Amino acid sequence: MNQHHWTIIGISAAAGLFVLILSDGALTGSRKNGFASLKKGEDIYLAACASCHGVDGRGNDRSSVAFEKALPDFSDCAFTSRETTADWVGIATHGGPVKAFSPLMPAFGDALSRNQLEKAVAHVKKFCPKKKWPQGEFNLPKALNTGKAFPENEVAWSLSCTVEEPVTIGGKFVVARRIGARHQIEAAIPFEVKQVERERADGSTATRWGEGAGDMAVAWKSVLWHSQRIGNIASVTLDVFFPTGDEHDEISDGIFAFEPAFAMGQIIAGIGFVQLQAGAELSTVPHRVPHGVFWRGAFGHTFRRGGFGRAFSPMVEVLGAKELEDGTAVEWDVVPQFQLALSQRQHIRMGLGYLIPVSDFSDRQMKVMAYLIWDWFDGGFAEGWHP
Template sequence: MKRGDCSCSLGLKPVPDAGSCRVRGWYRARRIMARRRTLLACVAVLLAACTPILFAQALKYPRPPDARKGEVLYKNGCIACHGSTGKGAPQTSTEFELPDSFPDFTRCDQTTAETNAAYKDVVVHGGPARGFAQIMPSFGGLLTSEQIDDLIAYVRSFCPDKRWPRGELNLPRALVTEKAYPEDEVVISTAMKATGAPGITTDVIHEQRFGVHNQIEIDVPINSQDQDHHWNSGLGDITFAVKRVMLSSTRTGSILSLQGGVLAPVGNSKYGFGNGTTTFEPFAAFDQLFPTNTFLQFQLGADLPHRTDIAPQSLFWRSTVGQTFMGKDRLGRMWSPMVEFLADRDLVDGAKTNWDVLPEMQVTISARQHVRFDIGVRTPMTNPAGRDKQVIFYVLWDWADGKLWEGWRK
């Protein structure tokens, strides 16, 4: 059959030497897929390459804060309530009853997770700006922005142990990519299928720090799926994991962690909710913050089932690029648009890499910013067969910052 001289109907294209016709769209789809794959690979390489190039100071100030000047101010304005040691003035000399959340500035475990911006917000606008007690006055009208930076630098010096990773490196949590910073938080994350048979998976995740560098994590997935017009529900495989920060620097804005996890095979594998075998999940997470509040997060890991005859080993690579926007003077509510690029590949012959993109928006919803919401849409970019588009969202509660019902009103 000659090209252009065929009896193929509209939209079909002759296949040379085959004497048959194929949908023209099929060729176009293949070309587009190949182009998308190249594009995604380029973005991933670019993200990785940018990190060292853009290395810069994460906490930039018009001039470096001066803790000695801050000490003078502290002794004049803060000592009456916060005490000369930073632990709080003796109850006998203060008129007010100490709230539970009253800070002891010598407790590195309580203070290092707070960002300078969070402290500054309270000092500039007073306790109620972040849902704290009114007793903490506002100093925005009395002190300049530089003076408040000096004060915070002095307040920081009460924590003697500089190994604690600083809260500045606690970047906004993405929907899928795990971050490097160890957390005290509860996250309820739901993924709903937007195409194919309906289905919902909700992960209840508890994270808790211990020691200077470590965190434990428990993730309990709960599934509900329409399978052949029957709704089946049940637990998925439960993850137990330990994370450890290997290095962190506020000067360069970088943090690197390793995590080792075990997925216990409690999920119902008949319904496809579990692997049916214990799975080991190690990964490395590296996050980079830039002075503009732009950030990158990378995660590289593997899923290694104990019985490879029933579940394949696989590798995953996740990356996130995002930007945080804050209210006036970089204080106040935070909006963080992000895009995740997610890849995984089974370690078997002829396997193809699955690529997904996931644009999303995280926003802090409580005045204290300890409760956050994130929503996004995950779309398969390669191998779409059997992989559905998903709407994913979470509510996150940073419980070290206050009870769930505290800190909402200004």
């Protein structure tokens, strides 16, 4: 071969390589453009999600997906309505493990833009077309005292303790279960350990320890309305208290009582949330135990690392209460507090705060208050702690 041939081979090789590089670029370009050109939520879902989750959102069966893990049914409103869009965009971006779900749920953060994933999740949400289910966005962080408007599936343990004598340690175990789209039933068992003051024969006072169950309660909650457009949800509740508590240690008044209340949650876009509750404590023996009224408010903000990470919600509550009896004053308290998600799935959360009386300090005490809640719909207590 002479130099001429080598030149021709060289040019051909270079041209071939050039064509290869170009065509490969065009190929990857077109693959990217293939996803990038998808603008409608439905098209994005069909291209990226339907191979596992099914065209109808019910999840393809095991024979067609080649893994054992059961897929969720997005047409089940009880499931699809209660999660927030932000959480699901987080899962679609970073994959199942970001909320301690299976890694079989892939991460799409590199393949699809944030905007496309939001549209895909919006399409997922449409598999539940019924509007009567309040969306997970309304499941605002639980405050220590102010009742929530959202119907829950949850188990809660709460504890409060005065910081000076006479000491009162109060605890409560509550199980709440959602019924249908808008209702909830709840049962509460309280207990108390306390120093009871008594007067000696010579007129001085002494204390002794008492302990026992408080008045058991059952409660019903119904959502009155919810509107995503204005970010508002409202409910009514009725608690019925049974005289099961210990009267001897002054833990119970030994009477039936009713507590009707109204609760409201308002999301303030970009700022935080407000929760309000107002109600009455209706005594069945008013000449001995007077009726009372109360109003409570909580204002807070939720911080999440990267928009999807563990939620931390500082809040402050203002509490007002008044016994409906002549000569009694309004009792005011403020309660700075926070709620923190403990598990990676965020279905186990704690709240911690400090109740400070701002009226009548001489008779009323400061209290440390805490709770632990387990949202059992999202997984077992031991599940979902690690990615």
